[in-house]
Amino acid sequence: MRKVRLGAAILALAMSGALLSGTSWAHDVQEPSGFELVGHSPLHARGMNAALAVHDGYAYVGSRTDGQPQHRTPGILVVDVHNPSDPKVVHEIGRPDAAQLGETSRELRIWPQQDLLMVLNFGCSSAIHACVGGEAVEPRVTFFDISGENAVTPELVSTYRPSQEPHEFFLWVDPARPRERALLFQSTPTDSRTEPSMIVTDISDARDGDFTEIPWTARFAAGTFPNGEEEDRRLHSMGVSTDGRRTYLAFLGSGFLVLDTSEVAVGRPDPEITLVTPPENRLSWSNPGTHSAVKIPGKDMALTTDEVYGDSLDALGPHGCPWGWARTIDMSDETTPRLTAEYRVEQNHPEYCESDEGSDPANTLFTSYSSHNPTLTPNLAFVSWHSAGLEVIDISDPARPTRAGKFKPEPLPSVATEDPALSLGNDKVVMWSYPIIDDGLVYVVDIRNGLYILRYTGERAKQVSGIDFLEGNSNLGDALRFEPPTSN
Structure with a gap:
């Protein structure tokens, strides 16, 4: 459990002068609120589903x-x-292009102007992913043509082998040349101050197998929390502005910083990547901490999510109740970001940890009620929240985030492979993927229970129904409408 860590994090924020305008507590609900279930595929009840x-x-x-x-x-x-009401599995990409021993197909994205599906594969863990021999697997990003008939049976066209192992990536397609130029911003988690923490790879010539890397190294030292624990300074993820000039960093323990990537965005030779936020001004709260960081469209604000597992991972750090939640951050001065508000579900409340349910090992060892992946409109945040389901947060006033909707499905009776870290407990829902809004419908993947297609009916539903395409880990589709890029 992390009750002590929570107090330390609040104390650290108070000492740094970061004032919270509001903290929202959302009580768990069992019935869907603000959603209509349109379609569901259990994905062969295989379990262990990942990116979408x-x-x-x-x-x-x-x-x-x-x-x-x-x-x-x-x-x-x-x-x-x-037919969104009747989704059907029609094909599986298997060996040798996927599903190797020790390898997970963890991250997927599509460059629509090129009809290219890209998949990040890397070694996975026996302890938390039920894999074998993942330590010996070299990472690779595979590119598939999905034009025409290849949409059903994707054709491998090239493979990129990163110089460092990525964990997540953000697809940035150049708004000025969307058919010709695209970059992958990849987190390469390391606590080293000499090896890259992030690699930006030009994939413009992916069909020809030509890839150029631009590394960035976080050279600042890890800080220390009030309880004496050293920050985890591995970069987990990053969001990128629609124009590519800013990158929003999510370090697991070292927290949130803003990076200037404007020279990369405009394609300058030998570009420099520099911190806008001085390391001493970074905003951090705990280990394990920040999972994702994305800009709120049209506002000088960011939203971050955490990722905290159950107590089964306590040997790796302070996991368990009250897990992790979402925060809004004021970036009006990028050199000094300020915590504005927090949003938690019922299980993120310290009082829950003291309850019979919150202290029951069957509900805390192999279960997580943590936030995970966010997709944002200017006024709504769609966040996969592990065993709490899919949360929708009204962020029209980022200082006072409130619940706008929630979807938590009835879990499948059984699956072929349970998640060793996330679905062996009492709660069998594990919402995981970045939600994708396509033609007004919300698509989201549950690790255990499959693909869900939803219609959002809550507050500001018209803003969602009018969306052609939106996802939290690219600048595609309506992202450019919500925040038009500055001219290069």
């Missing part, structure tokens, strides 16, 4: 585990969603 990509009537879903025989259809599943 959606394009032209098809959804593509990666796997959190590897290709061992006991894992059912462990490749990348292709789902026909032309």
